[in-house]
Amino acid sequence: MRSLILRTVAPLIVGLMVLFSIFVLLRGHNEPGGGFIGGLIAVAALSIYGIAFGVETVRRAIVFHPLAIAGAGLLLSTLSGLLSMVFHVPFMTGLWVYPVILGEEVPLSSVMTFDIGVYLVVVGAVTSVALSLEERGED
Amino acid sequence: MAVSSPSADLSAALVLQPVTALDWLVILPVAWCIGIGAILMMVRHRTGLQPLIAIAALCVLAGIDATLLWHVSQNGPVTMVMGRWLPPFGIAFTVDLTGALFALMAAVVALAGAIAAVTDINDSGRRYGFYPLLMLLMAGVSGAFLTGDIFNLYVWFEVLLISSFGLLVLGSEREQIDGAVKYGFLNLVATTLFLIATGYLYGIFGTLNMADIVVKARELRDAAPLTTLMALLAFAFAMKAAAFPVNFWLPASYHTPRIVVSALFAGLLTKVGIYALIRVSVMLFPVERQELSFVIALAGVLTMITGALGALAQTDTRRLLGYLVISGIGSMLAGIAVGGPGGIGGAVFYALHSMVVMTALYLAAGLAARLGGGFSLSSLAGLYTRHALFSALSLMLFFAVSGLPPFSGFWPKVMLVKSALDTGAWWLAAALLLTGFLTTIATARLFLLAYWRPAGAGAPSGEVALPATLLVPLIALTAVSILIGLFPETLLGLVQKAALTLNEPSRYLNSVFPAGSAP
Numbered sequence: 001m002r003s004l005i006l007r008t009v010a011p012l013i014v015g016l017m018v019l020f021s022i023f024v025l026l027r028g029h030n031e032p033g034g035g036f037i038g039g040l041i042a043v044a045a046l047s048i049y050g051i052a053f054g055v056e057t058v059r060r061a062i063v064f065h066p067l068a069i070a071g072a073g074l075l076l077s078t079l080s081g082l083l084s085m086v087f088h089v090p091f092m093t094g095l096w097v098y099p100v101i102l103g104e105e106v107p108l109s110s111v112m113t114f115d116i117g118v119y120l121v122v123v124g125a126v127t128s129v130a131l132s133l134e135e136r137g138e139d
Numbered sequence: 140m141a142v143s144s145p146s147a148d149l150s151a152a153l154v155l156q157p158v159t160a161l162d163w164l165v166i167l168p169v170a171w172c173i174g175i176g177a178i179l180m181m182v183r184h185r186t187g188l189q190p191l192i193a194i195a196a197l198c199v200l201a202g203i204d205a206t207l208l209w210h211v212s213q214n215g216p217v218t219m220v221m222g223r224w225l226p227p228f229g230i231a232f233t234v235d236l237t238g239a240l241f242a243l244m245a246a247v248v249a250l251a252g253a254i255a256a257v258t259d260i261n262d263s264g265r266r267y268g269f270y271p272l273l274m275l276l277m278a279g280v281s282g283a284f285l286t287g288d289i290f291n292l293y294v295w296f297e298v299l300l301i302s303s304f305g306l307l308v309l310g311s312e313r314e315q316i317d318g319a320v321k322y323g324f325l326n327l328v329a330t331t332l333f334l335i336a337t338g339y340l341y342g343i344f345g346t347l348n349m350a351d352i353v354v355k356a357r358e359l360r361d362a363a364p365l366t367t368l369m370a371l372l373a374f375a376f377a378m379k380a381a382a383f384p385v386n387f388w389l390p391a392s393y394h395t396p397r398i399v400v401s402a403l404f405a406g407l408l409t410k411v412g413i414y415a416l417i418r419v420s421v422m423l424f425p426v427e428r429q430e431l432s433f434v435i436a437l438a439g440v441l442t443m444i445t446g447a448l449g450a451l452a453q454t455d456t457r458r459l460l461g462y463l464v465i466s467g468i469g470s471m472l473a474g475i476a477v478g479g480p481g482g483i484g485g486a487v488f489y490a491l492h493s494m495v496v497m498t499a500l501y502l503a504a505g506l507a508a509r510l511g512g513g514f515s516l517s518s519l520a521g522l523y524t525r526h527a528l529f530s531a532l533s534l535m536l537f538f539a540v541s542g543l544p545p546f547s548g549f550w551p552k553v554m555l556v557k558s559a560l561d562t563g564a565w566w567l568a569a570a571l572l573l574t575g576f577l578t579t580i581a582t583a584r585l586f587l588l589a590y591w592r593p594a595g596a597g598a599p600s601g602e603v604a605l606p607a608t609l610l611v612p613l614i615a616l617t618a619v620s621i622l623i624g625l626f627p628e629t630l631l632g633l634v635q636k637a638a639l640t641l642n643e644p645s646r647y648l649n650s651v652f653p654a655g656s657a658p
Contacts, residue, residue: 065183065184067180068180068181068183070180071176071177071180072181074173074176074177074180075174075177075181078170078173078177082170085160085163088157088158088159089154089157089158090154090158090162090220090221090222090223090229091163091166091170091221091222091232092222093222094222
């Protein structure tokens with residue numbers, strides 16, 4: 001879209017939205033949010049970027065093919081479940097570690113890596129659809 | 140921050156005993172398929188690499204399923220609950236002999252399909268994602284066979300449905316889109332019905348765990364409308380399994396995709412519907428199955444007769460085979476209607492046989508098209524002179540699907556006819572035999588026209604070499620059929636044991652709720 005206003009504002013909005021999507025993803029463990037909704041927000045950001053600068057720019061910006069991103073997310077989620085095999089507990093059992101980083105205890109878990117996987121699956125799959133639709137719209 | 144306090148009694152909520160490596164076999168087929176599918180998605184453009192990964196992965200899957208079957212046949216049903224929560228709150232994967240047998244046969248069929256696809260699916264089909272979709276389809280199929288939770292069963296139905304959409308439109312031709320729309324719409328209706336019935340079931344029982352439902356159904360039988368529920372579920376699964384009169388999606392769609400895709404669908408998809416019907420009607424609601432047995436038997440008879448008659452009338456080999464798939468579904472329904480170890484065992488046996496033989500027949504139709512230049516019976520001729528081995532394999536498969544000895548179709552038919560006669564349902568036995576007769580005529584007509592009829596002048600003739608990747612899976616599947624036909628004792632024993640576990644699921648219940656932990 002050849003709109004100067006959109007092209008000027010887009011980088012700012014897109015950056016903010018991606019940041020917000022990651023915030024929503026991490027917030028999701030104990031409060032409303034999570035991988036699915038976070039992923040959708042990220043897709044919205046990428047779509048705006050695509051509307052402003054064209055689909056090719058988005059494809060370059062995300063480096064990997066959207067479906068490859070979805071595949072990586074699916075793999076990450078599966079591995080998060082399979083991690084329990086090492087600890088002799090059933091599939092998908094939540095496993096926690098509490099490392100202290102800069103004097104602050106940071107709880108990390110396989111639940112979180114699973115949710116990051118979901119985030120990537122949603123980003124990849126829906127971006128793939130959105131970009132194809134935008135490409136059709138351009139020609 | 141919710142940190143578990145050490146004072147709470149965790150044994151009331153969590154599985155505390157360590158999980159052994161053998162228990163992991165329950166979930167591994169599904170996790171493995173999803174993981175490999177994800178990796179294949181990431182290397183989507185490496186079209187040379189994809190078949191290698193997929194074939195190796197499916198070999199491993201078959202190995203896992205075989206070990207699982209061995210484990211289950213030795214130690215009885217095995218359960219693993221997701222996320223450590225005790226059933227019925229955690230989602231349980233429970234595998235008994237029926238599930239393990241189906242899962243193993245599905246893996247074998249998928250492996251054959253993956254090998255045949257090396258030649259049949261070109262580079263653009265691979266970039267389109269044939270192999271990732273195949274692995275995700277197998278995740279859905281394995282999940283459906285192995286789960287012990289009825290909502291989870293619905294989820295796996297969805298997974299395999301979505302993957303099958305992708306496989307169906309591989310290539311995006313007009314005809315394929317047309318087939319996919321019919322297939323997709325009618326299957327979505329069936330899935331929605333299943334979902335509605337599941338909601339109804341949850342409203343009645345307040346649980347989705349199959350073992351828990353078995354226990355609760357015994358208490359609620361007088362108070363709750365279980366027959367209605369069973370009828371709703373049976374209708375949804377019958378639609379999935381392509382039973383008469385809700386089978387129109389199958390002939391409308393199975394001839395449109397690539398032949399390997401048709402072969403995989405014929406081997407896997409309708410059998411998942413039959414499996415779900417067996418699981419629900421025999422294990423969950425045996426009394427209601429008894430009440431509905433006449434309706435199921437009637438649907439079975441109509442399905443097998445219309446299927447066989449449809450096969451007689453077709454001129455396209457793929458459509459003809461589609462009707463044979465339907466006809467086989469009718470025989471399985473007859474087994475479910477009769478019940479007992481003979482009927483249910485016969486239905487399970489027939490389903491396993493049908494998975495192998497229908498896949499092989501579709502692959503054979505693909506090879507015939509390669510030799511004779513099409514799928515139409517009017518143009519196919521003289522295949523016998525073009526490739527003798529292939530013709531011999533086809534003939535054996537025709538015998539197998541018609542239920543003639545010494546091939547795999549013979550034994551389940553014997554079991555079904557015998558158990559039908561034992562219960563006094565002579566008309567059911569007569570219909571089974573008539574169907575066998577009609578199927579023999581239909582396949583004989585196919586053999587006569589496509590293989591024996593001399594090719595007309597100007598038609599290509601002479602011996603032709605076929606690619607090994609297409610011939611090997613066909614030979615392997617035919618060999619499986621012959622082996623089952625010649626040495627049926629092991630499988631007969633297994634399916635009868637499987638039917639007994641379904642009829643009297645105390646060991647299944649014990650596996651989900653070990654002694655002392657009442658639901």
